[in-house]
Amino acid sequence: MGTFKRLQTRVHLKKNEKSPKRKIKERIRKARPCIVGEWSPWSGCTDQCQPAARVRRRRVRQEPRNGGAPCPPLEERAGCLDYSTPQGQHCGHSFVPAFITTSAFNKERTRQAASPQWSTVTEDAGYCMEFKTESLTHHCAMENHPLTRWMQYLREGYTVCVDCQPPAMNSVSLRCSGDGLDSDGNQTLHWQAIGNPRCQGTWKKVRRVDQCSCPAVHSFIFI
Template sequence: MLTVFRDERGSVAEVWCQARPCFVGEWSPWSGCAGQCKPTTRVRRRSVQQEPLNGGAPCPPLEERAGCLEYTSSQGRDCGHSFAWFLTFGDEVPPCLTLPSLSAATRIAPTHSFLLKYCMEFKTESLTPHCALDNRPLTRWTQYLREGYTVCVDCQPPAMNSVSLRCSGDGQDSDGNQTLRWQAIGNPRCQGTWKKVRRVDQCSCPEVHRFIFI
């Protein structure tokens, strides 16, 4: 950036000031869910380390929000499963999706939870236009769903059947040619179909294409 200075004698001097972009710190850990027993949001923040100077690049967003579901009340009561009531009837009923929640309480000892979780990969075949229209903080993630993309869905202990240790609607019994249905939590008009690709131990999809069964 070129800056012009005039001194006391009226002399003019041109000084080139180097632009400095904004620098921000690392993201804080995700907060807990804003509430228990129902779909809510969690938040993480970062702070500005250096303000932009001389026309430098502006600061990126300092706050991010994501959906989450806490399965335990403040009194320690098991809850929240009513939001996935339609998941108990197997692959004929669509699974319910949301973004991964770091604060979802498990009903299985944490030391063993990592041994039980698994990931299902699906190829999205179709989805309704409503997925791209929702701009609410809790459900904005549905805008990233696309036909023909591979998505990963985590099956974690809170959503597992206590006997089969599987998530309802995970599609494991399909042969890969069967069309399965899904529905997004918080936006029931965002739904569609996909086909199973495979089961893997850990999800490797980009964050915007990674979800969980609940």
Template sequence: MRAHVEVACWLLLSTLGQIHPVAAGCSGRCCRGRDSSCSATDWRTDRVYGKCYCDEDCVKTKDCCFDYFTECPARDCAVSNWSFWSGCAKPCQPSVRVRVRHIQQRPGNGGEPCPGLEEKAGCREYRDHHGGHCEHHSGPAFITSMEFSKGRPKHDGYGNLLDPGFCVEFKLESRTPHCTAENRPHTLWMRYITEGFKVCVACEPPAKRNTSGSCQGDGQESDEEAVLHWQAVGNPQCRGTWKKVQKTQTCTCPTQHRFVFT
């Protein structure tokens, strides 16, 4: 009797095995993109038994094999660090500099997509293509964000600043609506230029004039009540006026209200 029971059990298991064979799943068959041949016959993630897929597109079509997310985990995009900023595109006038980064691993299986690979920022060079100093002309003060400044001032071997700069505080009198009209990454800092607020603008090399200790447009030669003009580098339509409050050794304004003469 026992022998008959064992035979019956074996036949039952064999029959079930023919109906639902040993799990195949996605082990060893993960595919990129959409691939109709990247499939198996097994349980799907929606608990239906039948043809299931192991390509990246199965996440959208909702017909992945049951073990897809275990065997084929999502791969987020990985990028390199930013390169150094390039030089300004044009010398002796407001222009644009660029920095880039590169994809080290492309996203897969529903992983996070790659971020932007290029950033642009306003800048202004003070030397021409031949290395000569650009001529200074009267006009508005050109400013940019601290984030896009040329970098830290140089120090000597004893920790002292070489040709140290200074800071000028202004009260913003007016600005054009164009300062908030754009959403490009290198123009977002302009949203913090708000009428009535006090802002701090650092004067650092190379914008600092070594001979006079001033920056173009810093108001050193103007009287206390003079209304001065400024323009944001990177968006020439973002401009306005301000009044000089005082000159200080360092900038004490909140970070979002700190800018740099350029």
């Protein structure tokens, strides 16, 4: 009699046992992905009168469970430059944006803008700045006009060369505006593409060299 009851119990357990497929389905059904809220407004620049960063954040509304999708980044940072002190005084003169265009424009510009104030010695005083791009707006990738298509090759994380030559070079200081030559390499500097003011971004100085050696698509000139 006892043996019969034990057999009945085993049969009963087997009938109620869940199949592997059913277990997987239930596990998937119970998985909860991470849900986050909307981005907060961008903060102000963390510092005034020097390249700095602004921040925006979002909060987790639902934590992931049972293998659900993990949470996306909860914080984003972007470069910024505040030209006014808390007292309203203007500052940041040495960090004006670098205005750039394709290096293909350099020969035509030099031919059209030849000036007697530039001696042969001065013309040989040009230099090249290498930068590593940190950020850029999506407007750069949208350019498809023959004269502005070069903006598509601006990419985050790439090293680019920017040539400083007459007539963009100041005839007294022998420097180009926005060249970042005085930065220590850790400062975030700003640039803007000529031809589309919405194509702009930030980069950091790598080094100054005598001649640019970047690929043509990553070679630009100061304006």
